[in-house]
Amino acid sequence: MHPLLSLCVVWLLPMALALQENSPVDTFPRNGISLFHEEGIFNYSTLLLREDLGLLIIGAREAIYAVDLHNVSKKFASVKWEVTQKQRDDCRNKGKNPETECKNYIKILHEMEDTRMYVCGTNAFDPECDYMSYTNGKLNLENKAEDGKGKCPFDPYQKYASLMVEDDLYSATSMNFLGSEPVLIRSPDVSIRTEFKSTWLNEPHFVSLAHMLESVNSATGDDDKVYLFFSETAVECDCYNKLVVSRVARVCRGDLGGERTLQKKWTSFLKARLECPVLESQLPYIIQDAYHWCDPDQPWTECLFYTIFTPQSDTSDLSAVCMYKALDISKVFSEGKYKTPVAVETSFVKWVMYSGEVPSPRPGACIDNAARKAGINQTLDLPDQTLQFVKNRPLMDQVIQPVGGKPSLVRKGAMFTQIIVNQVQAADEKMYHVMFIGTENGTIVKAVNYDGEMFIIEEVHVFKSSEPIKILRFSMVTDQLYAGSDSGVVQIPLATCERSSSCMDCVLNRDPYCGWDKKSGKCVALSKSQNKLIQSVQNGDASLCPKSDPFAPVNQSIWIGGNLKLLCTNPSNRAATIWEQDKQTLSPTRRHHFLKDGLLILNASDSDAGCTVVCQWSARKQMSTQAL
Numbered sequence: 001m002h003p004l005l006s007l008c009v010v011w012l013l014p015m016a017l018a019l020q021e022n023s024p025v026d027t028f029p030r031n032g033i034s035l036f037h038e039e040g041i042f043n044y045s046t047l048l049l050r051e052d053l054g055l056l057i058i059g060a061r062e063a064i065y066a067v068d069l070h071n072v073s074k075k076f077a078s079v080k081w082e083v084t085q086k087q088r089d090d091c092r093n094k095g096k097n098p099e100t101e102c103k104n105y106i107k108i109l110h111e112m113e114d115t116r117m118y119v120c121g122t123n124a125f126d127p128e129c130d131y132m133s134y135t136n137g138k139l140n141l142e143n144k145a146e147d148g149k150g151k152c153p154f155d156p157y158q159k160y161a162s163l164m165v166e167d168d169l170y171s172a173t174s175m176n177f178l179g180s181e182p183v184l185i186r187s188p189d190v191s192i193r194t195e196f197k198s199t200w201l202n203e204p205h206f207v208s209l210a211h212m213l214e215s216v217n218s219a220t221g222d223d224d225k226v227y228l229f230f231s232e233t234a235v236e237c238d239c240y241n242k243l244v245v246s247r248v249a250r251v252c253r254g255d256l257g258g259e260r261t262l263q264k265k266w267t268s269f270l271k272a273r274l275e276c277p278v279l280e281s282q283l284p285y286i287i288q289d290a291y292h293w294c295d296p297d298q299p300w301t302e303c304l305f306y307t308i309f310t311p312q313s314d315t316s317d318l319s320a321v322c323m324y325k326a327l328d329i330s331k332v333f334s335e336g337k338y339k340t341p342v343a344v345e346t347s348f349v350k351w352v353m354y355s356g357e358v359p360s361p362r363p364g365a366c367i368d369n370a371a372r373k374a375g376i377n378q379t380l381d382l383p384d385q386t387l388q389f390v391k392n393r394p395l396m397d398q399v400i401q402p403v404g405g406k407p408s409l410v411r412k413g414a415m416f417t418q419i420i421v422n423q424v425q426a427a428d429e430k431m432y433h434v435m436f437i438g439t440e441n442g443t444i445v446k447a448v449n450y451d452g453e454m455f456i457i458e459e460v461h462v463f464k465s466s467e468p469i470k471i472l473r474f475s476m477v478t479d480q481l482y483a484g485s486d487s488g489v490v491q492i493p494l495a496t497c498e499r500s501s502s503c504m505d506c507v508l509n510r511d512p513y514c515g516w517d518k519k520s521g522k523c524v525a526l527s528k529s530q531n532k533l534i535q536s537v538q539n540g541d542a543s544l545c546p547k548s549d550p551f552a553p554v555n556q557s558i559w560i561g562g563n564l565k566l567l568c569t570n571p572s573n574r575a576a577t578i579w580e581q582d583k584q585t586l587s588p589t590r591r592h593h594f595l596k597d598g599l600l601i602l603n604a605s606d607s608d609a610g611c612t613v614v615c616q617w618s619a620r621k622q623m624s625t626q627a628l
């Protein structure tokens, strides 16, 4: 037997390459998550940030809490709001479940101008509202017992939306016990609501409401708008089966209703179909949440709506993010054509584009300078013709398409439930929008759009699996994200840079919040560092990292027929290890085994003598799953 000197020179070479491979992102529980939950209390589905008081207000079933905005585990105050025995009995007598439905689910929490809060609960299928203040470290309900009809749903399971603008409460919910009378209503001062007609709202599921400051610096003297996102059964569909479509509707803030026609009803309610086209889907996807993103330094025309969509049928497990420009939506309402019903046969109605004459002022338009010039100072002055037109034709002809004509992100797996978006400036001084998306499986997906390429930074398990995220909020004061579910509320930092222990991992994560500090040798938050950091969000180029410890090539000896393990530990789970022998990429064989921390060569032979083996890493660049 003679020894074989095999000159296996091993060295490590970090490289940044794009692999076509679509690697899944690891989900892992994360340290530093603070949790709030109280024994026996469920359904933590309403959150209100009170940054002025350093509080997060949490609405749950039969209870409201005030916790520390910096650490939600610290409870400062709580107040119970339970239903009375009589209310529970009444509810049960109407056929509802006393243990679940006949309770008070807190659904509405808004801050008022005088810093008090407005609170509403389902109150055993008899919704009620109240005023609440936080004084001397206590939450106090005023027991005003205001009627909550039209503000808060009766049914705790029913989808609803609400928004407070300067003490005007806009709410989209059902007005009655059966849940069959949907409304968009503004209260309390001049109560204005939608017409109860299926052409206005047809079995809707309300998703969200947003206020848009369109009056600010408006050249035409336009009014502010309130946008409503929802889904409903299409009236305009020529189909046998019910088809659900997604919609955006809007009303003008100054709307006072009509004088005779549309008395106490919106004169400005217009709606349009929203499309989020997911490949290979026959049925339209359904909107589940919308987040209104505006840069405070830019006019409203730059605002965006980030929305999430899920399939109409259970045959697919894809969820999508679609992004819409506020300006595109607004243009459809202010310039687009209307749809009109035409009777085709005795009982069949077909909806087609209206091509006749449109009265003036334009139906559904807000009162602007042109209207004021014509002596119309308020909606009460609008002519009957305009009002009749909008009463019968609230639907626009044009379908609103997302930015780029397709979803920004499509992902397989747990359905998306909630979305929230934060803007952050990266080291390249560009602004990026970071999306935090809650799922049905208790996770939060963090994703960024890098010039059209959607990159998923991470997916974090914050609740036990199969527990849906019900609400998401974030605070710029604490840089924390808050998520509510049926079992509790968690708080997580917007970024946990310190999780990366190597420069490569830090850079390959492509998190715009994080960069590698050469001086301290740590992955740190950009916002907390004065030093110039290494970051490459656009390309994930890890070659920017300092040449790691000189990995000196080593000579290794081995016997013919012997085994040899060459060590190489990958510094990032986003990087793939590639082995090369004399510049030829190795693939696993019976003799070459790829281990987590190295390469195992079995039964060495003459051919191994004098070879050079290289271990290198390449960044896995994750592409959008759009190409599914």
Ligand SMILES: *[C@@H]1O[C@H](CO)[C@@H](O)[C@H](O)[C@H]1NC(C)=O
Binding pocket: 042, 043, 105, 156, 157, 486, 487
């Ligand atoms: C409230 O939480 C319980 C317990 O997790 C859950 O079973 C129930 O569906 C929730 N109710 C609502 C209205 O979300």
Ligand SMILES: *[C@@H]1O[C@H](CO)[C@@H](O)[C@H](O)[C@H]1NC(C)=O
Binding pocket: 034, 071, 072, 073, 074
């Ligand atoms: C938050 O508060 C809890 C309870 O007071 C405490 O145990 C925990 O350490 C705090 N967490 C942080 C991050 O300060």
Ligand SMILES: *[C@@H]1O[C@H](CO)[C@@H](O)[C@H](O)[C@H]1NC(C)=O
Binding pocket: 375, 376, 377, 381
């Ligand atoms: C509208 O307002 C103008 C100026 O305030 C006033 O002169 C005019 O009479 C008003 N028109 C109506 C119809 O009230």
Ligand SMILES: *[C@@H]1O[C@H](CO)[C@@H](O)[C@H](O)[C@H]1NC(C)=O
Binding pocket: 413, 414, 415, 441, 465, 466
């Ligand atoms: C939900 O989470 C569990 C536990 O991590 C996982 O096994 C399951 O595959 C997830 N479901 C989906 C649809 O992603």
Ligand SMILES: *[C@@H]1O[C@H](CO)[C@@H](O)[C@H](O)[C@H]1NC(C)=O
Binding pocket: 007, 553, 554, 555
């Ligand atoms: C490896 O062995 C070769 C030939 O014996 C020698 O020239 C070289 O310097 C050695 N390299 C190292 C890193 O020991």
Ligand SMILES: *[C@@H]1O[C@H](CO)[C@@H](O)[C@H](O)[C@H]1NC(C)=O
Binding pocket: 561, 603, 605
């Ligand atoms: C090792 O390799 C030699 C030839 O290179 C072969 O004859 C022998 O069968 C191999 N042994 C094993 C256990 O595979």
